[in-house]
Structure formats: structure tokens, C-alpha cells
Amino acid sequence: MSNLDVKPAPTTCGGEPGTGPVRDLLPARQVQLGESTMVRRLLPSLGRRMVGAWCFVDHYGPDDIADEPGMQVPPHPHMGLQTVSWLHAGEVLHRDSLGNLQTVRPRELGLMTSGRAISHSEESPRPHAPLLHGAQLWVALPDTHRHR
Structure with a gap:
């Protein structure tokens, strides 16, 4: 969830004080999405379910x-x-059960929040560009917002 406070109090995040940033190199595994798209999934992985609120990280293409x-x-x-x-x-092209229809293009972000439930599809429009390259990150909503 975004912090909408215009003057938030500073908070320390990360590992042990004085240890610096933590770096893990996670191996990706191949996962088939739909009929024709193969993604490299970094999260979840054996030994690392989440990084903060990020619970899935997929990369596809080029x-x-x-x-x-x-x-x-x-x-x-x-x-x-x-x-x-x-x-x-x-x-x-993103289409969902609420009637939303949106095309996500290069250098754009598509954000979908699904509390109680939403069904959606993702497809390349017809006609489409010759290359497809992107990433999708999934955020686990906090318990207080999970069923909205």
C-alpha cells in the first residue's frame, strides 16, 4: 500500500544496523502462462517466498x-x-470482469488491485508489434485490505 501521508515519519528498513544492503541472486524458473507466453519467475523461489510485499516477480521477453x-x-x-x-x-490488452479494458504500452505501468476477487485476461492486440518484453510484479495486500 502506498503511504499517502504528506509528511511521513522516517523509518529504517533493511537488515541489521550497519550491515549495508542485502543482495541475493535468485535463479529464475520457466513458467508457462496461457497458450504462448513463457515467463522467468524469480519469486517465489525455494527459500524466499517474498521480498517485502512482493510475492511474485515475472519477466518475459524480449x-x-x-x-x-x-x-x-x-x-x-x-x-x-x-x-x-x-x-x-x-x-x-488487459480486460477484466469489472468491464475495464486498457492497453498497456511501452514505458507504461498497468496497476490492478483485486481485493475480494476479479477475473482478468491479458493478450497481445491484433495486429501487434513484433517484439514483446515486460515484467509483472505482484504485491500481497495487507490483511486489512485483502478482502476489499
Whole structure:
């Protein structure tokens, strides 16, 4: 959740005082999404379920989809989280059960919050750009907001 306080009190975050930043190199695993998109999933991984509120981190592309259908992820539900879609190349059409329809383009972020439930699909529009490259990060909502 974003801190909407215009003058927040400073807080210390991180590891032990004086130890500096913590760096973990996480291996990605290949995960099939929908019919045609393969992502490299960094979170969750064995030994590291989350980093802060981030519970999934997926990276896809750059993929040559000039002669392919591109991303074709059919409607699926989400509950208790936010997804942040960040596109580097190509376009992704987001459609959800609330009637929202939005195309995410390069250098744009798509943000979807799903408390109680929402179903959505993601697909490359027709026609589409020859390359698809992006990332999707998932945020676990705090318990107080999980079922809104």
C-alpha cells in the first residue's frame, strides 16, 4: 500500500544496523502462462517466498512474436493482491470482469488491485508489434485490505 501521508515519519528498513544492503541472486524458473507466453519467475523461489510485499516477480521477453499470436492469457481470478505490469516493448490488452479494458504500452505501468476477487485476461492486440518484453510484479495486500 502506498503511504499517502504528506509528511511521513522516517523509518529504517533493511537488515541489521550497519550491515549495508542485502543482495541475493535468485535463479529464475520457466513458467508457462496461457497458450504462448513463457515467463522467468524469480519469486517465489525455494527459500524466499517474498521480498517485502512482493510475492511474485515475472519477466518475459524480449520475444519475437511477429509471426505468433503473442501473449494469450485467458480469464483467470485474483484475490488479495495487486499486479504491476511494466512493459518495455509491444502491447498488452488487459480486460477484466469489472468491464475495464486498457492497453498497456511501452514505458507504461498497468496497476490492478483485486481485493475480494476479479477475473482478468491479458493478450497481445491484433495486429501487434513484433517484439514483446515486460515484467509483472505482484504485491500481497495487507490483511486489512485483502478482502476489499
